[in-house]
Structures are given as structure tokens and as C-alpha cells.
Amino acid sequence: MKIIVDKKGLLKFIDSIRKKYRLIAPVQKDEGLFFDAVSNTSKIVFDYINPKNTAKEFFFPIKDPILRYDSDSIEEVKKSKENIAIFGIRPCDARALSVMDKVFNWDTKDGLYDNRRKNALLIGFGCNKAGDHCFCTSFGYGPHESKDVDVMVYQLGKDEFMVLGVSKRGVGCVVSGKKASPVHESRRKELEKGIVFKKKMDVDKVYKKLDTVFDSDYWTGASFHCIGCGTCTFLCPSCHCFCMSDERNIRYRIWDSCQFACFTKHTSGHNPRPTQRERYRQRVYHKFSYYKKNFGEHLCVGCGRCTLHCPMKVDIFSIANGTLDINEK
Amino acid sequence: MKNREDYIPIPAKVVALRDETLDVLTLQIKPDEKVTFRPGQFFLLSVFNAGESAFAFSNDSGDIECSVKCCGLNTQAIHRLAIGDFVGVRGPYGNSFLDFIKGKKDIYLVAGGIGTAPIRSLLQHILANRNKFGKVTLLMGARTPADLPYMDELMALRKNKKAKVDVILTVDTQPEEGWKENVGFVPVILDKIKPKTKNSLVFVCGPPIMIKFCADTLSKKGFKGDQIISTLENRMQCGIGKCGRCNIGPVYVCKCGPVFTYDDIKKMPKDM
Amino acid sequence: MGMNEEIGRIAGDLFAKKKIDVFLGYCHDEHVGARPIYISSGDTDLKKKIEQLMFDEHCVMSLPGFLGRLRGERVGIVAKGCDIKCIIGLLQEHQVSRENLVIVAVECDHVKWKGEEMDKCKYCDVHKPDFYDHIMKGARVRDNVTADKKKKIFSVLEKYEKMTSAEKLAFWKKQAKKCIRCYACRQACPLCFCQECAAQQNVPKYIPDVANENANYMWLMNRAYDLAGRCTGCMECDRACPVGIPWYLLNRKMAKTIAVNFGFVSGKKENIGKKTPLSDWSEDDPDKWVR
Numbered sequence: 007m008k009i010i011v012d013k014k015g016l017l018k019f020i021d022s023i024r025k026k027y028r029l030i031a032p033v034q035k036d037e038g039l040f041f042d043a044v045s046n047t048s049k050i051v052f053d054y055i056n057p058k059n060t061a062k063e064f065f066f067p068i069k070d071p072i073l074r075y076d077s078d079s080i081e082e083v084k085k086s087k088e089n090i091a092i093f094g095i096r097p098c099d100a101r102a103l104s105v106m107d108k109v110f111n112w113d114t115k116d117g118l119y120d121n122r123r124k125n126a127l128l129i130g131f132g133c134n135k136a137g138d139h140c141f142c143t144s145f146g147y148g149p150h151e152s153k154d155v156d157v158m159v160y161q162l163g164k165d166e167f168m169v170l171g172v173s174k175r176g177v178g179c180v181v182s183g184k185k186a187s188p189v190h191e192s193r194r195k196e197l198e199k200g201i202v203f204k205k206k207m208d209v210d211k212v213y214k215k216l217d218t219v220f221d222s223d224y225w226t227g228a229s230f231h232c233i234g235c236g237t238c239t240f241l242c243p244s245c246h247c248f249c250m251s252d253e254r255n256i257r258y259r260i261w262d263s264c265q266f267a268c269f270t271k272h273t274s275g276h277n278p279r280p281t282q283r284e285r286y287r288q289r290v291y292h293k294f295s296y297y298k299k300n301f302g303e304h305l306c307v308g309c310g311r312c313t314l315h316c317p318m319k320v321d322i323f324s325i326a327n328g329t330l331d332i333n334e335k
Numbered sequence: 336m337k338n339r340e341d342y343i344p345i346p347a348k349v350v351a352l353r354d355e356t357l358d359v360l361t362l363q364i365k366p367d368e369k370v371t372f373r374p375g376q377f378f379l380l381s382v383f384n385a386g387e388s389a390f391a392f393s394n395d396s397g398d399i400e401c402s403v404k405c406c407g408l409n410t411q412a413i414h415r416l417a418i419g420d421f422v423g424v425r426g427p428y429g430n431s432f433l434d435f436i437k438g439k440k441d442i443y444l445v446a447g448g449i450g451t452a453p454i455r456s457l458l459q460h461i462l463a464n465r466n467k468f469g470k471v472t473l474l475m476g477a478r479t480p481a482d483l484p485y486m487d488e489l490m491a492l493r494k495n496k497k498a499k500v501d502v503i504l505t506v507d508t509q510p511e512e513g514w515k516e517n518v519g520f521v522p523v524i525l526d527k528i529k530p531k532t533k534n535s536l537v538f539v540c541g542p543p544i545m546i547k548f549c550a551d552t553l554s555k556k557g558f559k560g561d562q563i564i565s566t567l568e569n570r571m572q573c574g575i576g577k578c579g580r581c582n583i584g585p586v587y588v589c590k591c592g593p594v595f596t597y598d599d600i601k602k603m604p605k606d607m
Numbered sequence: 608m609g610m611n612e613e614i615g616r617i618a619g620d621l622f623a624k625k626k627i628d629v630f631l632g633y634c635h636d637e638h639v640g641a642r643p644i645y646i647s648s649g650d651t652d653l654k655k656k657i658e659q660l661m662f663d664e665h666c667v668m669s670l671p672g673f674l675g676r677l678r679g680e681r682v683g684i685v686a687k688g689c690d691i692k693c694i695i696g697l698l699q700e701h702q703v704s705r706e707n708l709v710i711v712a713v714e715c716d717h718v719k720w721k722g723e724e725m726d727k728c729k730y731c732d733v734h735k736p737d738f739y740d741h742i743m744k745g746a747r748v749r750d751n752v753t754a755d756k757k758k759k760i761f762s763v764l765e766k767y768e769k770m771t772s773a774e775k776l777a778f779w780k781k782q783a784k785k786c787i788r789c790y791a792c793r794q795a796c797p798l799c800f801c802q803e804c805a806a807q808q809n810v811p812k813y814i815p816d817v818a819n820e821n822a823n824y825m826w827l828m829n830r831a832y833d834l835a836g837r838c839t840g841c842m843e844c845d846r847a848c849p850v851g852i853p854w855y856l857l858n859r860k861m862a863k864t865i866a867v868n869f870g871f872v873s874g875k876k877e878n879i880g881k882k883t884p885l886s887d888w889s890e891d892d893p894d895k896w897v898r
Contacts, residue, residue: 037785037851058849068787069817072342075383078421082343113590114575117341139638205638220584220604230645233672236789237849247579249572250342252384253817259342260817262578266790268807270570270580273388273407276543278569278583278607281676288606296585317795317847318668319639408809 008170009183010190016159016167017047020093020129023179027091027127030064032057041092050093052161055137056309060243061092061099062106065122068240070259072118072250083256085117091127093159098142098309100130100154102243108301109246118259127175130155134197139310141205141323150198162193205323209294209304212326216295219332220287228325229286231318232265238289238312238320239263244305264288286320294326342573344381344423345370347399349416355402355484356477359449360414364399366424372399373433374456375566375594378426379574385412389571391453391593392427395460399424402452402484428574429593432457432538435564440536441469445549447476447521447541451484453566454540462498469535474528476505476521476541480514503528522548532557539565543607550597560598567592567600567607583607610713610743611661614685617711617741619657621683622648627709629677632685633666634659641665643673660685662743667718667725669693669843672797674703683709687718688733692839692874693797695738699878700837702800712739714748720846726855727842730760738876760840761863763856779857783824785850788816792830792854795847798837805829827857835861836884839874868893 011019023029024047031050033042038058039051071083107123110116133140133149142149152158156176160168168186171177239245240261247269249262262269265285271277279285297305306322313321351363364380372378372392378399381387388409394400405414416422432453436442442461446454454473461468473492477483483504493502505517505524517524522545530537530553537558539549546565553563569581569588576590584604586592608616614632621627627648634644634656641663646656662685670684671693686694691712697703714735717728732752736742752759770778790806793799806814806826814829815822830844838858845855866872869884869892 035851069819075423080344080346080383080423082341109577109579112576114577116577220606227645227647227650230673231643231668233791233794235791235794235847236787237791237847240787240789241849246577249578249816250387251815251817252386253815253819253822255384257342257381257383258817261787262580263789264579272568272570273410284606291584292579292582296582299585313639315849317791317843319636319642321636321639321642324636324638408812411810 007177007180008168008186009180010186011167011169011183012165015183019169020047023091023127027089029091029093031093056096056311058241058315060241061095061103062243064090064092064126065103065119066246068261070118071256072259073257074255075257076255085121089125091129093129094131095128095155096133097130097147097149097151097154098307099243100128101147101151102307104154105244105303105305105307106246128155129157129159132158132160133201134161136201136203137310137314138204139313141203141207141308141310143203144207144209145304145308148198149201150194160194162190162197168194207323207327211330212294213298215329216291218334219329222332224329224332225283225287228328229282229320232282232286232320233318234265234267234282234285236263236265237315237317239265241311241315243309244307290322290326293322344425347422347424349418349420349422350398352416352418356482358405359402359484361393361400361402362416364422364424366399370399370424370427372427373431374460375432375453376427376429377593378424378428380413381423382409382412382416383423385409389574391456393452393455395456395463402449404449425574428589432564432594435594435596436536439467439469440534441531442471443530443535443537444473445521445525445537445539447545448482450541451475454538455485457538471499472501472503472528474503474521474525476524478507480506480510521545522552525549526552530556532562535562537563539563560601561596563597564594565597565600566594610745613743614662614711615657615660618646618660618683621709622653626681627683628680630683631670631673632660633662635661643668643670662713664717664719667720667846669797669841671697672795675800681707683711685711685713687713687715688731688736689727689839689841691736691738692733693841695874695876695879696798696837696839699881699883710739711741711743712736713743714745716745716748725842726763727840761859763859764863767856767860779827780820780824782852783827784820785852786818786823786826787850788818788823788826789849791847791849792844795843797841798834831857831861834858836865836871837873838862
């Protein structure tokens with residue numbers, strides 16, 4: 007069902023969700039806009055491009071206890087039964103979850119991730135403007151994409167929102183209200199058409215080009231200013247690399263980054279990716295080449311966070327695009 | 336074996352320990368549940384409170400055996416284990432040497448240093464199924480005689496006429512005294528023993544540089560890329576293609592390997 | 608000629624005379640405003656890259672941190688006053704050799720990050736640097752903060768110093784809870800150059816790698832101590848931190864403590880040839896806290 011609500015009605019709808027789910031939504035903190043648990047819906051922010059953090063941390067937490075151990079036994083940490091609802095998830099973050107589903111279910115199923123995905127309700131929020139670094143449309147979907155969420159919300163006017171159920175569970179949530187008319191749908195389409203993107207990449211061309219430029223000198227200069235921190239990885243909605251760490255009788259799964267120097271370092275001391283040149287190249291290839299080869303889709307979703315928050319302004323868009331100008335002798 | 340999808344190891348006990356060399360320890364581990372594995376595969380050994388590391392099976396059936404060189408946090412913890420200690424096992428993962436053997440072939444087993452561990456697994460399988468294989472030659476090398484693992488077994492194997500395995504040993508440089516075997520790097524000795532290309536396969540395991548030189552030597556002798564089979568190793572964490580760490584190009588060593596033909600290896604980007 | 612062209616002229620000249628192997632500067636970028644650029648003498652598009660060199664208020668990123676990767680190479684580097692303080696720190700600690708360095712200093716009024724002027728610029732005493740090989744004069748550059756206004760340099764600590772010990776501990780624990788262990792602070796810092804960071808060491812694991820409050824707190828304090836007497840207040844760590852941990856506050860507090868107790872301020876050219884206070888000792892070291 008597609009309904010039209012005003013802001014008050016939308017907040018009422020969100021409150022009704024809060025009765026069955028722990029609500030996560032974008033809220034303003036000292037350090038910026040973040041997805042966080044919300045008990046008071048009036049704190050939810052509606053005017054934003056994207057929160058600094060991503061929805062992935064609710065499915066793939068920064069530290070995830072897997073098991074408890076002692077000197078002669080192990081005990082699996084019981085999986086959470088908690089239902090969460092994430093309001094305000096942009097199509098890029100939602101797409102990133104669908105993309106990550108593929109690696110987390112590659113032959114073996116990752117129960118830690120799948121369990122949380124199963125228990126979550128995603129309430130998407132379509133974009134009416136693009137950020138300076140957004141390029142979602144390059145990946146074959148757009149700022150109004152609703153395929154990856156349960157319920158989709160569009161802001162049609164200052165006090166007018168369209169809410170529709172997308173998945174079976176989502177449809178079950180949107181049950182009553184003023185029905186939307188074709189006029190509302192054309193207003194939505196108009197808003198989507200009016201979004202101006204500063205960045206657009208021919209991802210197919212880049213994908214093909216990457217096959218031939220792995221050994222190019224291009225990589226030495228292009229990403230020289232990458233300092234090898236984990237900001238891009240940790241703020242990326244689809245980066246999923248991890249590590250295990252045993253700490254005080256609990257084994258945790260924790261976030262890791264291919265940009266860290268010792269990510270691939272063997273215990274013998276040999277490191278297949280000894281400098282930032284090789285490490286940044288790995289990032290570009292994983293996002294724009296390898297993942298597609300294995301799963302049919304790119305791992306990057308064009309949300310732009312990595313570039314927006316990179317301390318050295320390393321722009322993966324420019325670097326990947328720049329490969330098209332490499333002159334292979 | 337039950338499919339452990341949530342990174343939960345099978346509880347296991349250390350049943351035997353043997354010092355192979357000064358810094359290599361062979362462990363025999365008995366998991367609470369039976370684990371069947373094939374030569375070339377690997378598993379993840381957990382020493383709780385230290386961590387988890389990937390090791391090749393160094394035997395072919397029964398309790399799990401692996402040989403561990405003392406290096407970092409996890410391997411140092413492994414070297415402190417005692418018989419009866421509680422550990423965890425996850426696996427088996429990866430493909431097997433056996434996936435590459437079709438029909439009755441002459442087999443050359445070439446191993447360097449700690450690379451001997453997975454080769455031993457294949458050797459045990461061959462001995463258990465001797466009539467399925469033709470001529471079998473084992474060439475093993477290490478830096479010094481003290482670094483050669485499994486020496487007692489190999490001397491016994493040499494004496495065992497029924498096994499019909501030609502055991503050739505070498506060390507990198509002439510030791511002080513008492514060494515009656517070969518002296519020279521493994522690729523050099525491999526060249527000397529004149530391996531025959533007809534209906535044969537060569538399994539090479541060891542340091543990457545040794546593999547490269549052996550493959551060059553074999554190619555010059557007319558071996559095709561799919562006759563030369565090796566294992567690649569990379570730092571691994573999950574063993575199931577999710578932690579994103581062990582890839583060389585789009586190929587994940589844990590899922591598509593660790594056993595690869597030289598043809599496969601040549602196609603890979605220089606990311607190793 | 609304008610500053611941009613002057614920087615380009617110097618870089619071109621240094622390459623032509625074969626005085627440098629690498630030039631580190633800034634270039635304009637249509638998407639990100641300005642970004643660092645690496646120019647190598649072997650570049651086929653050397654002339655084109657040199658023409659892109661520029662300097663404006665978007666050039667907030669610090670370049671001296673890259674010198675560690677270029678050991679052994681002769682490097683020309685564009686540096687603001689705050690960057691020069693870091694270069695002095697690196698020279699003091701023998702991480703860079705003076706003969707391999709050509710410092711192209713720029714007079715800088717302020718730099719911006721995410722549209723706002725950086726706090727450090729308000730109290731900067733090196734708008735017009737005094738240690739360089741070449742100096743690019745800037746237009747409308749405010750004067751260096753003078754000695755009587757220097758108190759302001761630590762004004763960021765005013766509110767903090769009024770807290771009790773218990774309040775301070777609670778404050779830092781709260782900050783530690785935010786940390787995601789991305790190590791942007793460490794990687795962005797020109798003076799964090801340890802080959803193997805204490806946080807990465809495995810045997811023994813001094814600092815757990817799990818991002819829990821206690822481990823993160825250890826990380827914060829470890830960095831504060833390792834930088835005490837060395838940190839120049841370039842504010843890169845604070846700027847780089849994606850979760851807003853007040854690194855500038857923490858490091859300025861350590862810097863003030865060192866200034867008060869050891870009379871040492873980092874980043875001064877007179878420091879070259881001397882040791883940093885915590886890597887040296889003397890019999891007159893203050894010890895009133897030893898009871």
C-alpha cells in the first residue's frame with residue numbers, strides 16, 4: 007500500500023514501528039550525524055545527505071563476540087533475537103547490504119550476519135539531492151531505489167511524505183492511511199529526475215580497463231597521498247574485511263582494513279602488499295573488479311563517504327576513472 | 336563433519352607432540368568429532384587466548400597432524416602446548432592435490448623446508464594406495480641437515496623396498512661433517528635427477544622463490560603448466576572466503592586453492 | 608608571479624638542475640578542492656604535473672608524514688609553518704636528512720577543513736615561517752601570534768583544566784568509547800613513525816585490538832605519552848579522526864605539561880641537534896612529584 011502522510015503522521019508511523027523494533031535512525035551528535043538508537047522520535051534528523059556511519063555496523067558490528075572459552079571448553083555466544091528497525095537508510099546503504107549478502111553467503115552461510123539481516127526492518131529514505139561525491143547512478147540503480155528495503159519513504163514536499171511497503175514484511179507495516187495517487191508518483195519521479203550528480207563513472211569501461219593495468223606505474227603516483235588508515239574502510243557501507251581476536255575469554259570478530267600495513271603480512275615477515283601503492287590498488291580492484299568477477303556486482307555503491315571523510319582527500323572515483331587514461335605501451 | 340558456519344571450532348585435544356627440528360613442532364590432534372580430510376587441504380587451529388592460524392594437514396587420515404614453525408603469537412602459543420591441552424579445529428577447507436590427479440601417473444614430490452608438511456600428506460596417501468600410482472620420487476631440501484623434518488620416517492621409507500619411493504635429500508650448502516646426501520638448492524638437484532615429462536605430475540611445495548625456480552627448471556625440461564602443481568599460502572583468517580584477506584586478484588586462496596597448477600599461478604596478478 | 612606559479616617555477620627549476628628526485632606539493636582537484644600531489648623526476652607528464660602545483664586555504668593536509676616513505680631520495684616539499692614544525696621534529700629525531708630536503712615554505716593565513724577555519728590557525732606563531740630554503744610570500748597573511756598572546760595557544764585547555772581528576776577520567780573514557788581503531792590519528796601524524804606501532808604488536812599484545820572502551824583508552828593514552836614533548840600541534844590527528852575524539856586537546860595538554868616542567872616547546876629550529884625531553888634526562892630534571 008502506498009500512503010501519503012505529513013511529518014506528524016510519519017513520526018506516528020515510526021513510533022508504531024518502535025513498539026516492535028529497537029529503532030535506529032540518524033541523529034545529531036557532537037561529532038556529526040550518526041545512525042544511533044533512538045528513544046525519542048523527535049530527535050530524528052530528516053535533512054541530510056548521509057550519516058557519517060553506515061547501516062552495516064548493525065549487521066556486521068565493529069566487535070562481534072562469537073564464542074566464550076576457558077581452559078577446557080568453548081561455548082557459542084547465543085545469537086541475538088532482537089529485532090531492529092533502521093529508519094532513514096539511503097538507497098546506497100541498503101544496496102550495500104544486498105551486495106554484502108553475497109559474500110556472507112558464499113557457499114557457507116555466515117549465521118552472525120544472516121541472523122541480524124533476518125531480524126531487521128529497513129525503512130529507506132529516498133534522496134532529493136546528491137552530495138558532492140555521490141555516484142550511485144553509475145552502478146545501475148538510483149537515489150529512489152526501493153528494491154533493497156522493506157518500507158520506502160519519499161519526501162514529496164516540506165510536510166508531505168509518501169510511504170510504501172516493498173517487501174512482504176514491509177507491506178505488513180504500511181496498512182492504513184491516505185492512499186497515494188498517480189499525481190504523487192509523478193511528483194516523486196520529477197524530484198528524482200531533478201537530482202544533479204557531479205560524478206558519473208562508466209563502471210563497465212573501468213572494469214574492463216582494470217584487467218590490463220595491474221602492473222602500471224600509475225598506481226605509484228595516483229594514490230601516493232593515501233596514509234593507510236582505516237577511515238575509508240570503516241565508513242564504507244560495503245567493506246566487510248575482518249579479523250578474529252581473542253581477548254579475555256571471548257573470541258571477537260573485529261573490523262580490519264586492507265589499507266593497514268600488516269593486513270596481509272605473513273608471520274614469516276613476507277608481505278605481498280608491502281607499500282601503500284599495492285594496498286590502495288587492492289582497494290580499487292576489490293571494489294571495481296574482483297567482486298564483480300566473483301559475484302556479478304560491484305562492491306562499491308557510490309555513496310561517496312570514503313572521499314568525503316578521507317583526511318588526505320584520496321578520491322577513489324578519480325583514481326578508478328583515471329585508469330581509463332593509462333596509455334598501455 | 337557438521338558444517339560449522341559460525342566460526343565455532345570443534346573442541347579437540349593434543350594427543351602427541353614431536354620436535355621435528357629446532358623450531359618445527361609436529362602436533363597430533365584428536366577432535367571431539369571425526370574430521371575427514373584430503374591431502375593439500377588446510378584447517379584452522381585455535382589456541383584459545385592466542386588465536387587461530389591456518390595449517391596444512393601433514394597426514395592423510397585419522398587424527399589430525401600438522402607441523403608448525405615457531406614464529407609469532409599463535410605459533411609461539413602452539414609451541415607451548417602440552418599433551419592433553421585443549422585446542423579447537425575448524426575445517427577442512429580448500430581443495431586437494433588429489434583433484435589434479437587423473438589416472439595412473441608417475442609422481443615427483445618436491446618439498447622445501449616447512450613446505451614438506453602438505454607433501455607428507457600426499458605421500459601418505461600414495462603409500463596407502465600404492466598401486467594407483469606409477470614411479471614415485473621424493474626430493475626434499477632444507478637449509479641445513481638440522482632443518483630437515485620427518486627424517487626418521489624418510490630413512491625408514493628409503494629402506495622399505497615395498498614402498499618403492501626414491502628418497503632424495505639435499506641441503507643448501509655443504510655442512511661441517513657427516514652429510515652423505517646431496518648439496519645444492521632444490522631446483523638445482525631437481526634438474527640433476529632428470530625428471531621425465533611423460534605421464535607425470537610434479538607437486539612442489541616450499542618458499543615461493545623455490546617454487547618459481549623449480550617451475551622454470553621443469554618448464555625448460557618440457558613440463559606443461561598443468562603438470563606442475565603447487566600450493567600457495569597467504570595470511571588467512573576465516574578460511575571460507577569472507578574476511579577478504581587471502582585473495583590474489585579475484586582468486587581466494589582459501590576457497591579456490593590452496594592447491595593451484597602453475598598455469599593458474601602464471602595467470603594471477605603479481606600480488607603475492 | 609602568483610604563489611602557484613612561483614611554486615611551479617621552483618619545482619621545475621629543481622628538477623631541471625637535478626637537485627631533487629621527488630616533489631611533494633598540492634594541486635587543484637575538481638571534486639575535492641585541493642589534494643597532495645607526488646611528482647617524480649621520471650614522470651612522463653612532469654611538465655603537466657608541475658603546472659598543477661598550487662597553494663590555497665584548502666591545502667590543510669600535512670605533507671611531512673610522507674617523507675618517511677622517501678628515505679634516501681632527495682625531496683622538495685611545500686610546507687606551511689605548522690608543517691615546518693613537523694619537519695623540524697623529524698630532523699631532530701634523525702628521520703630525515705637536511706641535505707636531502709628542499710623546504711619550499713608558504714606564508715599561510717589559515718587553512719580550512721569541511722568549510723571551517725582550523726582552530727590552530729587562530730593561535731599560529733608561524734603564519735610567516737622562519738625555517739626554509741625558499742619562501743613563498745602570501746597576500747593578506749596575518750602576523751605570527753606574539754609572545755604576549757601566546758597564552759592563547761593553550762586556551763583550548765581552559766575549560767578542561769577546571770575539571771577534577773575524576774571528571775577528566777570520565778571525560779577520556781567517554782571519548783575512548785567512540786574510538787573505532789581506524790588509526791587515522793596515527794597515520795595522519797607526521798611524527799608517528801614507529802616501524803611497528805605499540806598497538807600492532809602481538810607478542811606481547813600490549814594494547815588489545817578489539818575496540819572496547821578499556822583498550823581504546825589505552826590507545827589514546829599511549830599516543831599521548833609517545834607524543835609528549837614531540838607533538839607540534841599540527842592538529843592532523845584531530846582533523847583526521849572520523850568520530851571526533853579531541854586529540855588536539857589531549858596533545859596540547861601534554862605539550863603544556865612539558866613546556867611548564869621542562870621549558871621545552873617543540874617545532875623550534877633551535878631544537879635541531881637536541882633531544883626531546885622524554886628521550887633524554889639531566890640531573891636538574893624536575894622531580895617534585897617523586898614522593
